[in-house]
Amino acid sequence: MTPVNGDRDRSESIYLAGTACQIKSNVSLSTFTSFRVGGPAEWYVAPKQIEEVQACLEWARAEGLPVTFLGAGSNLLVSDRGIPGLAISTRHLRYSRFNPETGQVTVAAGQSLPRLAWQAAQLGWEGLEWAVGIPGTLGGAVVMNAGAHGSCASEILVNTQVVSRQGNISILTPEALGYSYRTSILQRGDRLVTEATFQLQPGADPARVQSTTSEQLEHRKSTQPYHLPSCGSVFRNPDGSPGAGWLIEQAGLKGYQIGSAQVAERHANFIVNRGGAKASDIFQLIRYVQSRVEEHWAVLLEPEVRTIGEFQAL
Ligand SMILES: Cc1cc2nc3c(=O)[nH]c(=O)nc-3n(C[C@H](O)[C@H](O)[C@H](O)COP(=O)(O)OP(=O)(O)OC[C@H]3O[C@@H](n4cnc5c(N)ncnc54)[C@H](O)[C@@H]3O)c2cc1C
Ligand SMILES: NC(=O)C1=CN([C@@H]2O[C@H](COP(=O)(O)OP(=O)(O)OC[C@H]3O[C@@H](n4cnc5c(N)ncnc54)[C@H](OP(=O)(O)O)[C@@H]3O)[C@@H](O)[C@H]2O)C=CC1
Ligand SMILES: C=C(O[C@H]1[C@H](O)[C@@H](CO)O[C@H](OP(=O)(O)OP(=O)(O)OC[C@H]2O[C@@H](n3ccc(=O)[nH]c3=O)[C@H](O)[C@@H]2O)[C@@H]1NC(C)=O)C(=O)O
Numbered sequence: 001m002t003p004v005n006g007d008r009d010r011s012e013s014i015y016l017a018g019t020a021c022q023i024k025s026n027v028s029l030s031t032f033t034s035f036r037v038g039g040p041a042e043w044y045v046a047p048k049q050i051e052e053v054q055a056c057l058e059w060a061r062a063e064g065l066p067v068t069f070l071g072a073g074s075n076l077l078v079s080d081r082g083i084p085g086l087a088i089s090t091r092h093l094r095y096s097r098f099n100p101e102t103g104q105v106t107v108a109a110g111q112s113l114p115r116l117a118w119q120a121a122q123l124g125w126e127g128l129e130w131a132v133g134i135p136g137t138l139g140g141a142v143v144m145n146a147g148a149h150g151s152c153a154s155e156i157l158v159n160t161q162v163v164s165r166q167g168n169i170s171i172l173t174p175e176a177l178g179y180s181y182r183t184s185i186l187q188r189g190d191r192l193v194t195e196a197t198f199q200l201q202p203g204a205d206p207a208r209v210q211s212t213t214s215e216q217l218e219h220r221k222s223t224q225p226y227h228l229p230s231c232g233s234v235f236r237n238p239d240g241s242p243g244a245g246w247l248i249e250q251a252g253l254k255g256y257q258i259g260s261a262q263v264a265e266r267h268a269n270f271i272v273n274r275g276g277a278k279a280s281d282i283f284q285l286i287r288y289v290q291s292r293v294e295e296h297w298a299v300l301l302e303p304e305v306r307t308i309g310e311f312q313a314l
Contacts, residue, residue, distance in 0.1 A: 038078025079309025109139030
């Protein structure tokens with residue numbers, strides 16, 4: 001299949017003046033997504049500082065390139081053909097500052113959410129126990145309003161720092177972000193989250209918080225195919241009906257496979273890559289599940305997973 005960047009089959013690197021930032025061409029995104037599929041980014045960069053993010057955005061503007069933001073890729077389906085323009089990954093923006101006076105923790109966008117949940121638990125700070133099993137970055141969690149076990153990111157978010165595509169920095173509160181279940185206006189992709197501050201509750205017994213955190217993780221491992229490449233839940237749970245997993249299972253789709261993409265046996269709202277799946281297999285399976293569930297239940301399932309690049313419905 002022809003990649004979107006046409007005949008560029010060699011890799012080149014560009015160093016942005018005044019930064020240590022290296023922009024590389026033709027970088028495969030399959031190792032940067034939890035599905036382990038996807039073609040190359042025309043250009044890829046993982047800045048370490050906000051000034052580098054701004055310099056990368058300026059470079060893309062000057063080159064007239066579209067920009068795509070990536071976290072850890074745990075909710076992304078990237079086309080086999082790859083994506084045009086510059087992919088900016090936040091995975092190297094990393095720090096966390098716990099403030100015992102306020103109970104707030106300020107975290108860079110690239111920090112791992114499970115890692116932060118464990119750090120909080122070890123300190124005896126409550127409020128992130130639910131987050132331990134959600135792979136990915138803080139930035140991704142703020143954008144997706146990640147959640148589990150009845151809690152979600154927007155409930156504890158104090159504010160977030162974002163950079164616009166023009167390079168302007170601002171601080172936004174949750175009220176400005178249009179939050180609802182697994183949704184925020186940041187999903188439009190016009191602002192990059194660089195940092196977020198969360199309100200936690202310090203002062204609990206660390207052993208107790210760690211024990212609750214472990215229980216949440218164990219429950220997840222026993223109900224989800226955690227060991228196989230996936231994006232977590234493929235579909236949002238629809239309003240006013242049983243969950244997507246139940247609807248898909250009752251439509252007889254557990255185990256159904258297109259290529260190496262399979263509706264998971266352990267949880268029907270997960271599609272797993274059984275080894276060597278293509279993004280197009282996963283995309284076709286998503287469409288197939290949607291159509292079968294609609295036929296069976298008259299419910300149109302809405303994907304939670306974010307697709308980037310071109311896909312063709314058969
Ligand atoms: C095994 C497994 C279990 C999961 N369980 C859960 C769960 O229980 N609950 C849940 O909510 N999710 C779950 N997920 C989905 C996923 O982990 C979350 O959506 C996570 O928050 C995505 O973070 P990420 O850094 O990987 O974002 P990515 O997948 O990289 O990106 C997701 C979206 O956010 C955008 N984005 C990412 N970072 C930034 C940024 N810094 N600035 C602007 N835009 C950005 C991307 O453009 C994309 O649109 C699971 C996934 C897996 C693989
Ligand atoms: N099915 C799928 O597609 C995917 C599943 N996953 C699963 O999601 C989970 C999170 O993945 P990922 O986001 O990459 O996680 P990370 O490796 O970024 O974060 C896990 C962090 O939690 C820490 N940690 C783990 N256990 C403990 C503990 N008992 N006490 C204290 N700290 C602990 C680790 O510390 P340390 O570094 O010291 O070990 C590490 O820093 C993993 O279990 C992974 O297998 C992840 C991606 C995709
Ligand atoms: C994994 C994700 O989030 C998960 C989150 O981890 C868990 C735990 O809190 O709750 C949600 O799953 P879920 O609604 O499927 O929760 P589960 O407890 O696994 O299942 C709900 C109900 O559906 C039933 N169920 C589930 C799967 C299945 O194949 N068949 C089935 O009948 C279960 O028996 C249960 O009665 C989130 N999914 C969504 C779309 O909201 C994600 O968003 O990626």
